Amino acid sequence: SLAVLQALEDGLKRAEADPSVKAVMICGDNGYFSAGADIKGFSSSKGQGLGLGPIVSLIESSRKPVVAAIEGYALGGGLEVALGCHYRIAHRKARMGLPEVTIGLLPGAEGTQRLPRLIGVPAALDMITTGKHIPAAEALKLGLVDEVVEESTTEAAIHLANKV
Numbered sequence: 001s002l003a004v005l006q007a008l009e010d011g012l013k014r015a016e017a018d019p020s021v022k023a024v025m026i027c028g029d030n031g032y033f034s035a036g037a038d039i040k041g042f043s044s045s046k047g048q049g050l051g052l053g054p055i056v057s058l059i060e061s062s063r064k065p066v067v068a069a070i071e072g073y074a075l076g077g078g079l080e081v082a083l084g085c086h087y088r089i090a091h092r093k094a095r096m097g098l099p100e101v102t103i104g105l106l107p108g109a110e111g112t113q114r115l116p117r118l119i120g121v122p123a124a125l126d127m128i129t130t131g132k133h134i135p136a137a138e139a140l141k142l143g144l145v146d147e148v149v150e151e152s153t154t155e156a157a158i159h160l161a162n163k164v
Contacts, residue, residue, distance in 0.1 A: 004034075005050050008081070012058050012066075023161035024062065026085060027069035027154050033094070034078025052077050052109040059084035060114075065164045069153035070094045070145065075133065080109040083118065087164065088145040089156045090136040096144060097133035119143050 008026070015021040028034055037052060059066050059081065068074070068082040070090040079096050082088050090096070098107045098115070106112060107128065116124035119142040127134065136148045149156040 002050060005052065005055050008055050009050070009058060012055075012062060015064060016062060021064060023065040023067065023164070025067045025069055025154065025157045025161060026059070026081065027157065028071060028078075032072035033068070033070040033074045034081060035073045036076025036078050036099075052080060056080050056084035056109045056114075060086075062086075065161055067157040067161050069157035070096070070136075071153050073133070076100050076107065076111075077109055080107060080111040080114070083111055083114040087157075087160055089147050089149060089153050089160060090139060090145040091153050092136050092148050092150055094136045094139075094148075094153075095133040096136075096139050097131060098128050099131040099133065101129060102131040115144075 012024065015024045065087065066085045067087045067089060068085040070082055070088060071094055072091075074082045074094065074096045076099060079098055082096070098111050100107055112128055115127065123142050126132070134142070134144075136145060139145045140148045147156060147160065
């Protein structure tokens with residue numbers, strides 16, 4: 001939603017400007033990362049001048065480490081947000097994918113560029129063209145996530161952020 005995009009932008013800019021902030025963690029609420037964008041909001045966000053692509057680029061260009069704490073689903077735009085992060089921690093039950101193709105769309109926030117850079121062209125093409133969701137264990141094998149945890153992803157993300 002526009003509110004989430006605005007909150008991400010505001011939080012990232014605040015963190016970047018605050019010298020006491022050493023790293024940023026992006027997580028969802030109530031055990032969910034993000035199941036992606038609301039398709040109804042596609043047309044309204046362009047009129048507001050705020051889109052997912054620029055937010056993901058803002059995450060990626062942060063001078064401070066940004067860690068995604070993925071629980072539940074990271075699908076579509078949610079996965080693209082995670083791809084913009086410097087590190088990704090996933091709960092063992094998390095699932096990731098770019099399902100937009102199943103409704104005739106391609107990922108629109110540069111997921112088609114970031115995913116192949118991270119996991120290689122063959123695996124990325126499979127995910128992008130089929131829309132399949134992969135479990136955390138497979139994401140770890142592919143290099144999509146840096147760590148899979150049994151317990152709190154936020155605690156693991158904080159621990160990783162402190163290490164880096």
